[in-house]
Amino acid sequence: MIADINQLPHKAPVRFVREVIKDGENDAISMLEFLEPPTLASVVESAAQNVIFITSLYRIYDGGVLTGMKNIVRYERLEAGVYRIESKISTQLDSFCIFTFELFRNEKVVAEGEFNVVMKQRDMPLT
Numbered sequence: 001m002i003a004d005i006n007q008l009p010h011k012a013p014v015r016f017v018r019e020v021i022k023d024g025e026n027d028a029i030s031m032l033e034f035l036e037p038p039t040l041a042s043v044v045e046s047a048a049q050n051v052i053f054i055t056s057l058y059r060i061y062d063g064g065v066l067t068g069m070k071n072i073v074r075y076e077r078l079e080a081g082v083y084r085i086e087s088k089i090s091t092q093l094d095s096f097c098i099f100t101f102e103l104f105r106n107e108k109v110v111a112e113g114e115f116n117v118v119m120k121q122r123d124m125p126l127t
Helices: 040-053
Strands: 017-023 027-034 061-074 081-093 096-105 108-121
Touching: 017 040, 017 081, 027 040, 040 061, 040 081, 040 096, 040 108
Parallel strands: none
Antiparallel strands: 017 027, 027 081, 061 108, 081 096, 096 108
16 A cells, blocks of 8 residues: 555645655655745755655654755756655665655656655654
């Protein structure tokens, strides 16, 4: 069964995930919708929202805090509309995770990069 987007605590206008396509053990794929041309910050935020659908994470964690981003590349101007995002675990040390992402528009990679998240354990405060 594919994950439910209602797992996300985000509400409009910062909930970018509209549909989960794949909730894999180490990766997730979702469809996004940007009502305005997305900034790189909103692209990274959407990739971070997508990671909560990685099954190895959402068994233990129920969210997290984006702590850093690097090597972010935008290959073309981004417009409002529907995109596909793929987020993957690159490295994990307890609750600290490094992820990579690719943002697609019409099957073409339009942005990619890496970001860090400190995950919040289910029913525990973030420390």
